[in-house]
Amino acid sequence: MAGSTVSGIGSNIDTQAIVTSLVNAEKVPKQTQINTASQKATTTLSSIGKIQAALDAFRGALDTMAASSGFTGLTGSSSDEKVATMTASNTASNGSFRLIVSQLAQASKLSTQNFKGGTSTVVNTTDKPTTLTISQSGKNYDVSIPVGATLQQVRDSINTQFGTSGLSANIQTDSNGSRLILTSTTMGTGSDLKLSGNSGLDVGSTVVDEPKDALYSIDGVASVSKTNNIEGALSGVNIKLVSVSALKTPGDDSENPDRNATLITVSTNNAALKSGVKGFVDTYNALITAMNAETKVTTNLDGSTTGATLTGDSTMRSLQAAIRNEFNALSGTGQFKSLAQFGVVTNSSTSLLSIDDKKWDAAVKTNAADINSMFTGPSGMLARMKSATDDYAKSTTGILATRSTSLSDTLKDLTKQQSSLDERMDVLTKSLSDKYNAMDTLVAQLRQQSTSVMTTLNALNNPKTNS
DSSP: OOOOOOOOTTTTSOHHHHHHHHHHHHHHHHHHHHHHHHHHHHHHHHHHHHHHHHHHHHHHHHHHHHHSSTTTTEEEEESOTTTEEEEEOTTOOSEEEEEEEEEOOBEEEEEOOOBTTGGGOBSOOSSSOEEEEEEETTEEEEEEEOTTOBHHHHHHHHHHHHGGGTEEEEEEEETTEEEEEEEEEEESTTOOEEEEESSSTTTTOEEEEOOBOEEEEETTEEEEESSSEEEEEETTEEEEEOSOOOBSSTTOOSSSOOBOOEEEEEEEOHHHHHHHHHHHHHHHHHHHHHHHHHHOEEEOTTSOEEEOTTTTOHHHHHHHHHHHHHHHSOOOSSSOOSGGGGTEEEOTTTOOEEEOHHHHHHHHHHHTTHHHHHHSSTTSHHHHHHHHTHHHHOTTTSHHHHHHHHHHHHHHHHHHHHHHHHHHHHHHHHHHHHHHHHHHHHHHHHHHHHHHHHHHHHHHHSOOOOO
């Protein structure tokens, strides 16, 4: 706070201390109010932010778990991952299938003519830009080639403009020179790449690879795929073809030779099932732990208690209740309809979950299939917990977001109040300082007059002596 220094030279009174005391007496009540409100709003805003972050992480984990196969306990395996790999989703079913791969899907690949000058060869020696048109599946991709452009620049232009469309250009160089190699992520018959335009790069181009479909069979049923990623051939199973199945008789060059089958298996794995449930327990506990930290009551050494920032907060109570209600609600289509029946217990003091291994092992022997319906589907626990927390988690209109906005507005208003108070105290300090300076000047003048009067009186009272 700015203010004039009052020395009190004339009055010998510490007028500056008096001004400071008077200003403080006026300022302290309002300053205390602002400080208290600011601290409360700041700490509450911080705590709400922590809960928001924890809730967002929880809801994100719910989405991930809903899309996974963790609650089916199903795992997929391939007897020969050099031929094919596989994954099972939550819609898969137990079973084994014989897979034979006779041909992999292949993308079209073209090569331009060879340029003896290498990558720095100028491919547009005209005085005007030219165009290279790459065609695939009825769609054209026009590449503008400016005057003086090199082979390397053409490659870079193709990758920059059409890399996201699946086209790819590379340069192959050997002792004879360099050539542009074009390929695509699109595979399958009919996806041939073709070159045209007035750039001249299409002249002398050759086919390196012709596009092909993947040919395979599952349990003897022949199938075709445009890609090597097979989705939907088996319900809930994704298969990635890696190589052609080995011949049963090496060297067999007949038209349809016999090949060894790869066994694709989907089976229940209780360890995987428990891992899925434990993942939910850990995610649930992380949210509850975050909420406990902001709402706990601490007992001090003297027996008194101290609440956390959000202790007793109604929003926290309702959010906790919403989550716990959905956890405790019965769900699913099996005989077991609650996690408590599988040995998942709740700590009475912390509300955290844990798994009783003995109860789990006993329950999962007979009712493992019940877990999936408890968690997944429109009425499963994951969907219900997501729905129960929607009103709290919405990014702008949710309960937590609205409170954060309100607290931020409060802090802004308190900042304005602080500025106003400082300005008012500056004015008061100056006013009081001016008054006390005037008083001090007047006292100094009166003292000077008093001294003069006393000197005169003393002179009059002194007896005169004759010389």
